[in-house]
Amino acid sequence: MAAWLEPLHAQARRMGNATLRGLVDDDPARAGDFSLRVGPIHANFARQRMDREALGALLGVAGDMALPVAMRALFDGATVNVSEQRPALHTALRSGLGQGEIATRARGQARAAHERMADSIATLEASEVTDIVNVGIGGSDLGPRLSVDALKDWRTGRFRLHFVGNVDASEAGHVLDGLDPRRTAVVLVSKSFGTQETLLNGAILRDWLGSGDRMHAVSANVAAAVAFGIDPGRVLPMWDWVGGRYSLWSTVGFSIAAAIGMQGFDGFLGGAAEMDAHALESPVEANLPLRHALTAVWNRNILGLPTQAVLPYDQRLALFPAYLQQLVMESLGKSVRTDGSPVATATVPVLWGGAGTNAQHSFFQALHQGTDVVPADFIGVVHPAHGHSGSHAVLLANLLAQSEALANGCADGDPQKAYPGNRPSTVLLLDALTPRSLGALIALYEHSVYLQATMWGINAFDQWGVELGKRIAGDLLPAVSGKGEARDPVTRALLAEIHGHG
Incomplete structure (x- = not known):
C-alpha cells in the first residue's frame, strides 16, 4: 500500500461506523461548509462519507504531495506525458495562464488556429451549406457530440450538425439518409489522419459528396489529408501536445463552433478558462477540482x-x-x-450513469438496495431553457430526493422495503446550461482527473491499452475477409461460424 494512504485509512478507522445521516445531524454547519462555488457551478460535498478531520487529512495529503505544484507544471508545459515525452497543453487552447516559452508558443498556435476556424465557418455561413457532418471517433467525436447536444438551445440556427463515429457503416448510412450532398459539408477529425474508422467513414462520405470540394479536415498530418483529396486550405491544425480526449477546445471543436457560433464557442472556452484560473490559483481548502479529486480517491482507495x-x-x-x-x-x-513500477493501490473506478429521471426507472434499484455501494455525482441545472416550470420543479425534486434517499435510507419492518442508506454522493448545480457553464463543468472534471493521476503516480495522457486490440484487428482482417487464417483457436472457431453464415 502506498505510504500516503495510511493516515487516510487511520481516519476511516477512527470514524468507525459513522453514517451520513449522523454526520449531517451532528454538524449543523456541514451543509454549507462542505460546499464550494466557482462561477456558474455550485458543488455540495456534504453527503460524502468523511468528517471534518478526515477532510483535513485529505487536504494535508494534497499539500504534502505538492498537488498545486503539479498543476502549475501542467499549465507551463512540463513533460507530464512521460511515456510519449510530451506536455499536455489543452489549457493553452482556452487560457493564457501558462508561463514560459513552451506554453506561450502553444497559446499563440491555438489562437492562430482559432482565427482560421472562424474564417472557415464564416465561409460556410456564406455558402448554401445547411448540414455539417463531423466524422471522427473517440475524442474527435465524443466531445463535439456531447457539446452540440448539450448546447442545442444556443444553436444559431444556420446549420444542422450530424456525427459519424462508429466504423459500422450503418451509422453513416442513417446519418446521410435525407441529406442533400449539394448542401452538406463534411469535417474529418483525426490527429494522425490514420485512424481506420475515420478514414473508412470519410471515404463513404467523399464518395457520397462526389468530390472533396466540401470536405474539411482537422489534423496534424496535412499531407495525408491532402492525399485523401482535401484542399490544404481547408485543413485546420492539431498538435501532439493535445490528447484527443482533451481536444474539444481546439479546432476539433469545429462542429461546436458551427452549431453555436464563434461567440458561443468563445463563451465555452471562457467558462473553461475560468475553471483553469480557479484550479491553478485557489488554495487547497477552497479548490473545487482538488476537492473533487480528493473525494474520488477517498471513495476508491479508502472506502474501496x-x-x-x-x-x-x-x-x-x-x-x-x-x-x-x-x-x-x-x-x-x-x-x-x-x-x-506497478501501482501500489487501486486506480480507476468503472464510471457509468445515465440521465435522470429516466435512470431512476432502470438502475436506481441497484443504487438504493444493491449489495455494492456506488458513489454518485448528481448534476442539476437550476434555470431551464424552457418555460415549463412545473416539469422542472419535478425534475429538481427528484434530484434532491434521490441524493437524500441514498444518504439517509429508510427503515421498515419489512426488510424487502428497507433502504440501507449511507451511500455517498456529490451534487453539482449549474445556474443554467450555457456555453460558459458547460465549459467550466468539463474543465472541472479534466483537472480532477489529472490530480487523481498525480496522486497515483500514473500518466493521465497516454492510452497504450487501446493499441493491442487495434494491432490484432489489423492482423485478423485478412482472415475475416476469407484470405487468411487466425492463430488463436477460439478466434478460428468464431470465424468458422461467421463464414458459415456468410
Missing part, C-alpha cells in the same frame, strides 16, 4: 468503492456519462506508474 455513477438531471447532458467514460477511464485506467 470500485465504481462511480454520473447522473445528470438534464436531458441535454444525457451524453455526459459517455463523455466522462473516455476522459476518466482512458486517462486513469493504468496499473503501472510513470516510472514503470
